[in-house]
Amino acid sequence: MLRLTGVVLGLASMALGVAVFHWPDPMLDTLEDSLYVNHFSPASTFALNCTARDNSTIAAQWLRLAYHDMATHNATTGLGGMDGSIAFEYTRAQNIGPGMAESLIDFAVSPNQYVGMSDFIAMGAVNAVIGCGGGPVIPFRGGRKDATEAGPATVPEPQQDLASHIDSFKDQGFNETEMISLVACGHSFGGVRKVDFPLIVTEDVPTGIQTFASKIGFDNTVVTEYLSGSTENVLVVGSNVSTRSDLRIFSSDNNATMQRLASLDTFNQVCADLIGRMIDTVPSDVQLTEPIEPFDYKVTLDTMLFPQGGSLAFLTTLRIIENGKNQTVTLFWKERTGTFCPSEGCSISAFHVNTGVEASLLATLKGVQSFNQHSFNASIDLATSISHFWFEVGNNDGSAPIIVDNHGTNFTIDQDVLIFDPRRSSFTIAGEFMVVGVKTSSPVDVTAFVTTTGPIGGVNPIPMPSNTTISFTLDSAHPPADGYTFYTSDRLPNRYSSSTLHATIDGQAYSLWVPTLSALGV
Structure with a gap:
């Protein structure tokens, strides 16, 4: 017999430095499904074919969201980065536009107890690049940790001078050449909406947006049009000289970097590296996985x-x-x-x-x-x-x-003392109720630590996961059977993504992670 010493890693099995899946691993399990199986990654399809939204594209909104989330990083202190803090920052003036909130909502249904919003924001950047224009494949690593509050307001803004931009990117971990390249990569699609930036887009634009390049999609048109003098990038040729930030950045090394990016192959290679580094820029106490490839x-x-x-x-x-x-x-x-x-x-x-x-x-x-x-x-x-x-x-x-x-x-199978019973649980229009069995006739306190997703709050909701604890009571509808006593939960919250059962039975603590009933096909 040919023995595989585990779960083999697809077409990357010959490559070094890929994430290895040891079952059970809810984090890798969730991320691999979300990356590679359409059923588990509905948000990834939103960016396909440069789907339009708000006079822009969803892909451009996702890439902007990822950069603005990362921009809180400080390479000296190790604080900030891709940590989902943008969910607490998206109402700031530097994050203006509906795309921020809409993009956060795109991902809000996906996190669970083991995978946070920041991993899905990073995944959105990967899908944006390939989904709109067929850009390069960027390796994805998981394990980001979500912030619980806003980070500093450190997103570079168009009216700032070149020195300020250089300092901002240096704080984020990018040198001047990398700054030029990353801006060009990020501005390969998208543009500036007049309704959001009337002091930048001063002319009437029938579409409501002045795009960075004449071609929608991820490629180096933004570079070639800049070099040929045919660009209509408002951050290069706009009538408001003070907001020509792309011009100041692109020309800061006498166009040497832009000349190099005129090669599409070089552009794709550089952008894959820099956007990959961008989404992997995390607080210093976070350890990301190796790149996640499809599991055979x-x-x-x-x-x-x-x-x-x-x-x-x-x-x-x-x-x-x-x-x-x-x-x-x-x-x-x-x-x-x-x-x-x-x-x-x-x-x-x-x-x-x-x-x-x-x-x-x-x-x-x-x-x-x-x-x-x-x-x-x-x-x-x-x-x-x-x-x-x-x-x-x-x-x-x-x-x-x-x-x-x-x-x-x-x-x-670690234990059979605390079990989730899908056949006795209910998943109906009246609500979802979990039923668990415990292998004892003595009274037991059973609880579940439940993660919910979706917007939280009122006027400016925070679309971040939250957690709550629910209780179980003895289930009179299901009498003891086969050595188990059954308990039913309170009604599960709307938009819950997973739960971890907890119970102490005969002096021993047990726990069991359970995805949503719908994810399990109940």
Whole structure:
């Protein structure tokens, strides 16, 4: 047998320095889904084909949001950067325009307890560049931490002089040449709206916006038009001389950097590097992951264990990158106590294979066209339970089967004492209520730490995740069964994204992370 010592990393498996997924890892799980599976990354489609909004494009708004969030960074103190503080800053004059709030709302439904708004803002920049004009692929790292308050007002503004701009970018960690390049990259699409900046756009513009370049989309037209003297970039040739910030920046080294960026290949290479550095600029106490590539083999979020009719129902799904092979997958598991399975483990074949799960644009640019999902519904002996599981993938071509076993450690079921029961839970128009089972008849206090998303507040809502704790009560509608006593939650908040169950049972503390019921298909 060909044993894979874990979950292999797609087309980047031969590359050095990529994130390795050890199940369970809710952060990497969430981010990889959001990057590469369309079902889990609806916001990524918003920027495709340079979708228009507010006389601009969503892609341009997303890239502006990311830079303005990062601009709080101070390379000397290590404070600020890509930390989501823009959610507390977007009403400032330097962040004027509806695009800030709208972009934050685009991402507000995505965070959960393990992945914050700042990771999705950074992901938005990656999708903006490839989705509008087919720009370069920028590696994505995860693990940003969301701020809880506003950062300093350090976004450079058009009326400032060159020295101020150089100082601002230096504080952010970019030298003068990098400043020129990053401004050119950022201004490859988008423009200045007259309604927001009437002192900059002084002429009447029928479209409501003076674009930086004549071509909408990520490329170096902003550079070539500047060098040829044909530019209509209002920050270069606008009638208000004091706000010609692009002119001051672009010409600050006698156009040497702009001349180099006139090569599209060079432009794409430089922009990929600088925008990547921009979104990776984080507070010094934050450690980002290695770049996240599509996982060849991945146990999905819908793995669950719960009592049902005298046994334990075990549901899990293995997602595989479509590779053109006629693959079959077998699930194996071993018992927790006692002896029930044969020496090679109990096993079962998939009851359903969902082929052609749509990949995101980013995934297709990495050579991944779609995914196949092999789903299992195993009946586990109630007395012996389950301790761990693994998969055997056969190519049906005479080659040895591939063993997928979480880097040689197997996929471990840590405990079966506190469980989430999807069949007894409810997900209806009347609201969502979780039901959990505990393996004791003694009274137990069960709570859930719940993360909610979406705008919070009144006139200027803060579109950041928030957390609350809800309680569970003994569930009279579901009497004890199969050794479990059942508790039901208070009604779950609207827009909740995940919850972590907590209970102390027979003197031992247990916890269990549960995504939304809808994400689990309940």
